[in-house]
Amino acid sequence: MNNTTLIIGGILALGFFASLLLLARSEVARVIASIFALGASAFCAFGFLASYELSDSAALPWQITYATLGICLLATAVMHLKSVFSKKKA
Secondary structure (H helix, E strand, O other): OOHHHHHHHHHHHHHHHHHHHHHHOOHHHHHHHHHHHHHHHHHHHHHHHHOOOOOOOOOHHHHHHHHHHHHHHHHHHHHHHHHHHHHHHO
């Protein structure tokens, strides 16, 4: 795994943990964060699928990074939206 992959993964993981802090913020901030997280997870899904090329076997670190990041971003979006809609019902 090269340094570029580690740097990108570290920055995105830091963004994931920073978005967890938005749970204490307003509902508008959580909805905006979930929209950005859904967009970024769609990008990760596209990158994961685009990294499947038969001629290139060095794509495994990118596939792992895209898959992990996409799942984390999707979980973040679901968590934010769940907290917004559960407060409206109560």
